[in-house]
Amino acid sequence: MDPKADGITLEPDPVWDDRYETERARVEDASDSRLLDVFHVGSTAIPGVPGKPVLDVMPIYAEYEGMRTAADRLVTDGFDRERDDDTIVLVRRDDDHVVAVRIHTTDAEQWRPILVFRDYLTDDPDARAEYARVKREAADAHADDMEAYTDAKFEVVRSLTERAREAGYEERLPEFA
Template sequence: MSLIVAPDPTWPAQAKAEADRWTDSDVYGLIEVHHIGSTAVPGLPAKPIIDLIPVFESEAAMDTARLTIEALGFEWLGEFGLPGRRYCRADDAETGKRRVQAHCYVKGSDEITRHIAFRDALRANAALRAGYAAIKGKCAALHPGDMHGYGDCKSDWVQKVEAHAINALATKETS
C-alpha cells in the first residue's frame, strides 16, 4: 500500500476549514495557522493528511490551550520528540485514519521558517516540485506502508532544499 496519493484539489480548502475551526474556537494565545507539507503544494502527491503549524505567542499559551485543542477532537502528545513543539493529531471518527496533524510552535521559531520556506520554494518552482514528486514516489515504492522508512528515504533531499530555501529567504530579507 502506497503512503502517498494523487494530489487532491480540496486539500487547501480542508486545511482552511481546520485552521478556521482553531481560530473560531478562540484557542488561547493562537496568532495564526499555516498550512504546510505536501498537501499545501498544489499538484504534489502526498500522504492524505493535512499538516498545520498553529503559531502561538508563548509556550505557556500553547500549554494553556491544550483543553480547547482537545475539545476540537485532537489528541495532545506534547513535544513528541521535538523540543519546543506541541504535537496534536486528529483522526477521522469513522475510518480511524489520520486526517490532521498540528505542529504547534511559538512565534519566531526556526521550525516555522523552515517549513514555510520549503513549502513556498515548492509552490514557486515547477522543476523542484517535479523533483520532489519523483523522490516521494521512489521512497514510497521502496518503503510501502513504512512511514519512518519513507521519511528517512527522502530526508537528505528535503534537508538540502530546505537549506537552500532558507538561505534564499535570508538573502532576500537582507537585500
C-alpha cells in the same frame, strides 16, 4: 483518494485546501489574541505534490501559554495530544485522513524551515517535480514502512531547503512583533 497499504498516496487531492480552511477556523476558535497566524504546511499545501492523507496545520503563537490554552481546547474538540514540550503536536484521525496540528511559538526555530521549504516548492516547478519524484520513489520502495519512507526523503528535503535559503526565502518569512 487511493491510499497505498500504509496510507501513502501517489497523487495530490484538491480537497486539502477546503479541509485546511475548516481546521484553520477550528484553531482560530480555540485560540485567543496570542495566536499570530495559522499556516497550511506539508505536502497537501503544495500544489501538484503527492503525499500521505495527512493535513498539516501549523499555528504560531506569541508565547507558550497561548499555545497551551489552544491545545487544551483542541483536545476537548477531539484531538489527541501526541507531543507536549516546546512544540505541541495534536492529531485527529478521521475516516479518510489525519489532521496534525503542530503548534509553535515565534521563538521556536522549527517553523521557519517548514515555511521556507513550502514556499520554495510552491514557487519553483523544478524543485516541486524533484521532490514529487523522490516521494514517489520512496513510496514505491517503502510502502510498508513509514519511517523508511520518511528517511528516504531526508536528503532531498535538506537539499531543497538549503537551496531555498540560498534563494532568499528565509528573508520572506513573516516577522512577528
